[in-house]
Amino acid sequence: MERARIIQDMKSIVGKENVLSSEMQLNLYNYDASLIKAKPDCVVLPSSTEDVSRVVRYAHENRIPVVARGAGTNLSAGSVPIKGGIVLHFPRMNRILEIDVENQRVVVEPGAITLDIKNAIGKHGYLYQPDPASEKATTIGGNMAENSGGPHCFKYGVTSNHLLGMEVVLANGEVIEVGGKAHDCPGFDLTGILVGSEGTLAIATKLILRMVPKTEAVKTLLAIYDTIEDGANTVSAIIAAGIIPTTLEMMDNLTIKAVEQAYGVGFPMDAAAILLIEVDGLKDGLDRQVELISTVCRNHKVREVRVAKSEAERMKIWAGRKGAFGAVGRLRPNYLVNDGTVPRTRLPETLKQVIAIGEKYRLPIANVFHAGDGNLHPLILFDERDKDELERVHRAAGEIMKLCADMGGTISGEHGVGVEKLGGMELIFTKEDLRAMGRVKKAFDPDNIFNPGKLLPPESFVERNSAC
């Protein structure tokens, strides 16, 4: 369909003030935090479920791609409209609709910022557990689409463990509710299958999240190591000691230096690795847990264990972790971050090989990651203007992905497949596995209008009206 016509029709459906279509505006929607770029035909800013439904129905009738976009922080090109079409952007649907304290649920619109939601319920003494590092910017709709994780997922799980229901718009524009404030909605777990579906099955217009009472106490430790292996080995040893911390985060020397130079949070510049460990719960017994952890660290040749003595000290340590990507980003013009995940027992050898891959392709790699989950985040640093280097980056990234698959892990722990990891899907799934996913796609979106070209390798799904 002709672009001008789409724009015209969109203006008549949602009003011209809610449609962006100038070249400059479209250029603002041609990217996300991945390396892939593509422009939409137009951008629509819906204000209501009805707007979304009408736009989708139009797109369905005219076979136009629809890509839902949150804050555009996606790391796998999930929000880049690679087949053009309509981008639905949600800044006007960012309300917290209801904080239902008695039922421990918060109902929000998809454009609500994750941290805003947490702050709002925090006033009532409640928590929403998932904590993606980019929570200051990310929208909850984006968290849903990508099944976002974060440092505290080790104990508390990812977005799908805390999202209990949604109102969604289906590919034909129909609006349905899945799940709800109550548990165990009869039938299939549609909420479960939609979370992490990267906008390819349905578009959420309302989300119901679980909120839980704040934990009584928390203790944060910083363990400093002279070798990366000692740090990595400590991770499994803590768990073997019967302790499940909320967080087990690791940073390597390159990251430590970058963070220290950027924020001056007090990390020792010469450390090979640091582990950020947090335990929470009732205050009773927490000091003993800290002591147990310290002992495990000492058994693994830790140089020093620091325990945060105040909330300010704790926040300082966390600022270093949460700002790590940004700090590393200052070192070179670009970085590519992978998020392959391995069984945590394979972490030490995987790390060793990641370092070897960096050396092989002559690329600096900074590691800052969720060690407890075995979820790596090697940040490959480069300059995209250097074509040779860019080529080496892609090869190194591919090799790291394969390494994680070979270790019995997966190609993505929390950033999604999008476009960037499509080629990796066959490293971990058979054709039958992928065909089963294709069936789900077909049941929800037979004409492939929702975020086409993402998540599923093309051969695993055949569109209804496709010639083949």
Next chain:
Amino acid sequence: MLEHQKLIVSLEAIVGRENLLVEPEALLPYALDGKTPQLAAFPGSREELSALVALGVSQGLVMVPWGGGTKMAMGNVPPRVDLVIGTARLDSIVDYDIANLSVSVESGMVLSRLQEKLAREGGGFFVPLDPSGTSSSTVGGIVAANDSGPRRFLYGTARDHILGLKFVSPTGKQVAAGGKTVKNVAGYDMTKLMIGSMGILGVISEVTFKILPLPEKQSTACLSFSDAAQASKMARKIVHSSLYPATVELLNPRAATGLGLDLPNAYLLAIALEGFTEAVERLEAEMKKMAAEAGAQQITLLEGASHDAFWTAYRDLSLNITKTCPEVLSFKANVPISKFSELASLYEQMIGVQGSAFAWTGQAGNGIIHGHLLLADAVAGQGEFFVSLIGRLTSEAVNRGGNLLLRSCPLALKEKLDVWGMPAAGRLIMRRIKDEFDTADLMNTGRFFKAN
């Protein structure tokens, strides 16, 4: 369809004569809502399972997966049953990675057997699931039925503990979903789709669980109240506190006596406390204090063997009730947590008027009521009344933002009802998923989507 003898020969070729049941008497225990299958086969490997399903599809057989049989009362009445596929022989451990906190087992493994093995490992580990049917529920059945127990208050349900699973699709193909890492967003979360799918999207052959270290100390504060409202009030206080016990379970007097333990004939609030020793000791003290303030009649602390005995009896309550009473109607109602106590009281009134004994247990922190109507032979000639009663019980749950499904029900009633009470909105998309997976509609036909 091949004639019966030829079919037997084909099945024998897959599983062996000794793993095939063909005699009507031998098949009687596998009757489903009065429908006896033609045959029952017990594959010994994933490959055999796959070949069985492929044969079943090619012959147009209606197939029913069967684990420990504890949940076979769930589901609508099937129009017919041809082949029962039993998972009893699929009971080995496939991958045992304690340091990774994961374990993969075949679907026919009885959960309690796995728990026993994990408990002996190092400092002890466990799968944080406590569904009904302690000694017979298989991993595959628990997952397919999405069964859960009181400890879900602290630990969550199958969707929170399963890292991956394998299944044989309704076309006989082997499919793997998820993996063995805690985080995994590669592709659709197919694991979630299979949890609670009641065997209609395929037969689960293997499950990978996330495991946890056993708590250092466990005990249960068992508090009795003369009045449900007092108990509920205390439950609410706990649920909104930072105390995080493992369970906030309420039992009415009939359920409490049904446990067969020496417990007061009263409303019982059972708060399981687990974790590090200091934390559990603190919780015990808090519970005693709160219970006294709430007007509890009796405060008992169950530890060691008495703690274990209580929760084993609790998990087996529904099975035991079914054994002691010929006709039982069991339901599960889910509502937002603030509606829990008013709905439980309302149900007591509604059912009390009818005159049946009514045992219920409820998870105050999750808004779940498990109700059991002990009907004796009361259903005879009263079908319409009960259909209407179930309709009213359902409406009360739905009006409060919840739902109600029947877990078991006398056949005479079941034929007149849809046991799932599925919401109309999601039904169409669920049906489309089913049709994509099982084009010939042969897996558990009619039990999930009622035959028209």
